Amino acid sequence: MSSETGKILxxxxxxxxxxxxxxxxxxxxxxxxxxxxxxxxxxxxxxxxIGDMLMRSVDDKMVTEMLPKTFKSMEKWDGxxxxxxxxxxxxxxxxxxxxxxxxxxxxxxxxxxxxxxxKSILKKLxxxxxxxxxxxxxEQIMAVHKRWADVEYWRAIQRRAPAYTSQKYLKGIDxxxxxxxxxxxxxxxxxxxxxxxxxxxxxxxxVTLLCFLMAYPIAHLLATLPMKYSNLLMICVLLPFWTSLxxxxxxxxxxxxxxxxxxxxxxxxxLVADDNRPEMMFNKTGTYVAMTQxxxxxxVLPLYSVMKTISPSLMRAGKSxxxxxxxxxxKVYFPLTIPxxxxxxxxxxxxxxxxYITPALVGGASGTLISNQIAFHMKSTLDWxxxxxxxxxxxxxxxxxxxxxxxxxxVDNIKLG
Amino acid sequence: MALPKYTETxxxxxxxxxxxxxxxxFFFLIAPLFVIFPLSFNAEExxxxxxxxxxxxxxxxxxxxxKDMIYGTKNPWGLAAKNSFIIAIFATLGSVILGxxxxxxxxxxxxxxxxxxxxxxxxxxxxxxxxxGVAIFFFMAKAGLAATHTGIILAHIILGTPFVVITVxxxxxxxxxxxxxxxxxxxxxxxxxxxxxxxPLILPGVIxxxxxxxxxxxxxxxxxxxxxxxxxxxxxxxxxTGLREQLSPTILAVATCLxxxxxxxxxxxxxxxxxxxxxxxxxx
Numbered sequence: 001m002s003s004e005t006g007k008i009l010x011x012x013x014x015x016x017x018x019x020x021x022x023x024x025x026x027x028x029x030x031x032x033x034x035x036x037x038x039x040x041x042x043x044x045x046x047x048x049x050i051g052d053m054l055m056r057s058v059d060d061k062m063v064t065e066m067l068p069k070t071f072k073s074m075e076k077w078d079g080x081x082x083x084x085x086x087x088x089x090x091x092x093x094x095x096x097x098x099x100x101x102x103x104x105x106x107x108x109x110x111x112x113x114x115x116x117x118x119k120s121i122l123k124k125l126x127x128x129x130x131x132x133x134x135x136x137x138x139e140q141i142m143a144v145h146k147r148w149a150d151v152e153y154w155r156a157i158q159r160r161a162p163a164y165t166s167q168k169y170l171k172g173i174d175x176x177x178x179x180x181x182x183x184x185x186x187x188x189x190x191x192x193x194x195x196x197x198x199x200x201x202x203x204x205x206x207v208t209l210l211c212f213l214m215a216y217p218i219a220h221l222l223a224t225l226p227m228k229y230s231n232l233l234m235i236c237v238l239l240p241f242w243t244s245l246x247x248x249x250x251x252x253x254x255x256x257x258x259x260x261x262x263x264x265x266x267x268x269x270x271l272v273a274d275d276n277r278p279e280m281m282f283n284k285t286g287t288y289v290a291m292t293q294x295x296x297x298x299x300v301l302p303l304y305s306v307m308k309t310i311s312p313s314l315m316r317a318g319k320s321x322x323x324x325x326x327x328x329x330x331k332v333y334f335p336l337t338i339p340x341x342x343x344x345x346x347x348x349x350x351x352x353x354x355x356y357i358t359p360a361l362v363g364g365a366s367g368t369l370i371s372n373q374i375a376f377h378m379k380s381t382l383d384w385x386x387x388x389x390x391x392x393x394x395x396x397x398x399x400x401x402x403x404x405x406x407x408x409x410x411v412d413n414i415k416l417g
Numbered sequence: 418m419a420l421p422k423y424t425e426t427x428x429x430x431x432x433x434x435x436x437x438x439x440x441x442x443f444f445f446l447i448a449p450l451f452v453i454f455p456l457s458f459n460a461e462e463x464x465x466x467x468x469x470x471x472x473x474x475x476x477x478x479x480x481x482x483x484k485d486m487i488y489g490t491k492n493p494w495g496l497a498a499k500n501s502f503i504i505a506i507f508a509t510l511g512s513v514i515l516g517x518x519x520x521x522x523x524x525x526x527x528x529x530x531x532x533x534x535x536x537x538x539x540x541x542x543x544x545x546x547x548x549x550g551v552a553i554f555f556f557m558a559k560a561g562l563a564a565t566h567t568g569i570i571l572a573h574i575i576l577g578t579p580f581v582v583i584t585v586x587x588x589x590x591x592x593x594x595x596x597x598x599x600x601x602x603x604x605x606x607x608x609x610x611x612x613x614x615x616x617p618l619i620l621p622g623v624i625x626x627x628x629x630x631x632x633x634x635x636x637x638x639x640x641x642x643x644x645x646x647x648x649x650x651x652x653x654x655x656x657x658t659g660l661r662e663q664l665s666p667t668i669l670a671v672a673t674c675l676x677x678x679x680x681x682x683x684x685x686x687x688x689x690x691x692x693x694x695x696x697x698x699x700x701x
Contacts, residue, residue, distance in 0.1 A: 027527035031522045033522070034518050034519060035528070038516065039519070042575065042578075045575055046549070046575050049552035052555050217435060217439050218442045221436075236443045238683050239680065239683055243676055246653055247450075248450070250453070250656065250664070252449060254453070254669075255452060261466070296446055357638060375642075391551050392548075398545060
């Protein structure tokens with residue numbers, strides 16, 4: 001840096017401003033080159049794959065590519081009455097090609113998603129199509145099954161023409177496009193995803209609230225105690241923070257099971273009968289208790305670092321001016337801790353909303369969150385595009401909160417340990 | 418926290434109430450970890466305290482689950498531990514190198530688009546792990562790195578770098594740049610200056626970032642669940658499988674070992690933090 005400053009002073013003929021700008025640009029490039037390896041690495045292995053998720057979630061090229069001729073000839077069809085002979089012919093040609101390549105099974109699964117009843121009539125068409133004569137395909141196809149003469153089924157095929165679809169996103173909030181192309185909700189008793197979204201928000205909200213209520217007093221105690229005591233107590237916060245998530249979840253599984261320590265204790269003090277031990281795990285209670293304990297350090301640490309900077313003389317001043325300790329606390333101390341509260345609450349909420357491991361182990365069926373649903377579709381149903389769509393909806397929510405966090409606290413102010 | 422003599426009764430009551438609440442919260446935070454210790458020495462196969470344990474009968478305690486962890490038949494823990502350490506060590510190295518270099522650039526006052534780039538570099542820490550897992554899985558599957566050590570190491574570098582970037586940037590914020598200028602004015606080239614002057618001064622920050630990266634990798638299960646094959650099993654994967662299928666006392670023996678490991682890491686991290694604050698002249 002210093003050698004360049006020297007150059008500016010010694011160079012004749014070039015205006016100082018130009019030289020300075022040049023040096024500035026050089027420094028900029030230097031700084032950027034240092035960041036570039038990591039940035040490039042993350043872009044390739046992380047940011048682009050998230051973009052890939054977006055492509056997968058809206059991708060619907062499969063049927064588009066399987067029936068190219070059909071969709072081309074359908075462009076002129078208004079969809080009011082049965083399509084013209086031309087469409088039937090190209091559909092026949094496309095279908096025959098798929099049969100040859102043994103891909104017709106995939107087509108029938110896909111079309112069956114759009115409208116029930118395609119599976120059987122495609123099977124029937126496949127059998128009969130071998131004996132088709134050239135020309136007048138409309139008559140011949142319609143003779144295979146009466147549904148082929150139903151315009152509804154042709155409209156269903158036409159709906160699969162676009163290469164992109166919002167269907168997976170709609171499915172994520174229990175909605176779908178009906179036959180008239182209107183977006184409607186599914187029947188009341190099949191709305192599984194909305195319940196999950198609401199439950200995720202509810203659990204994240206209450207876990208954040210519980211963490212706040214528990215963290216505030218202990219952060220205050222840690223910040224006001226003399227150093228030698230507070231250092232010791234700080235270990236109680238930091239040890240769980242550094243301990244494996246699975247270990248902490250395992251300890252809650254031991255504590256909360258029916259023959260576990262907590263239930264033993266309840267029986268001992270006579271709170272519940274021995275043969276009537278409450279179920280505290282594999283339901284919402286389990287998720288609440290375990291998640292609150294696991295996320296508590298993330299609330300304590302930001303609160304503590306803010307409270308540490310508040311001078312105790314402020315409270316004394318408040319009291320000496322005639323406020324009771326409660327008034328002094330509420331009017332002086334509490335407002336000063338709001339930045340810490342904001343940071344802690346947002347951090348815990350962001351972490352809670354995407355929690356997966358703990359709910360999966362102690363949550364049972366009623367305590368699982370949206371992340372568990374995403375994992376289920378990734379690993380069990382293999383509906384990756386749906387998993388991507390749900391993941392991106394969750395991501396959008398998290399990024400919105402992250403943006404607020406960034407505005408309020410600033411990412412470069414995140415402190416660890 | 419002794420109260421002055423003249424304190425009114427109601428504030429006295431309130432004070433003790435406050436202390437009680439704090440004690441309860443501290444108990445809630447730390448007690449669950451200590452349940453694991455005694456139960457891992459259980460002589461029986463149950464996960465609750467037996468009558469013998471309650472009466473402190475020596476026969477009720479044994480090391481059989483630790484033996485099972487180390488010598489047990491068809492034992493997965495040996496391979497898992499080996500894999501975990503290999504993956505965590507390489508992931509830490511990668512994160513530390515990439516993260517430290519990036520932090521040096523970010524701390525320069527000439528860095529353009531600082532906020533945007535910082536937000537991008539930190540994003541793996543903010544994005545829910547399940548989404549990171551899906552995205553990284555798609556990438557690794559395309560690159561042919563699924564179910565390989567390399568794939569998992571790369572994934573953990575992604576997850577570990579934000580911690581290194583944050584800690585090293587924080588350390589550099591109190592860094593006195595005149596020492597590097599002094600070095601270069603005395604004729605040292607940039608690489609030499611970094612190795613001899615900058616690195617020793619920011620080392621506590623680098624190491625504590627490295628510790629975070631190590632723990633992140635060592636404890637990570639969501640992304641590995643998507644990426645790992647049978648050969649790449651790690652300790653968290655084994656624990657996850659064990660906790661889902663059969664909660665056996667062997668898991669508690671492993672958990673005890675992990676708690677001891679995390680205590681060691683906590684102590685190291687604390688010592689480093691204090692040293693770093695001393696070096697940067699922050700006195701509390």
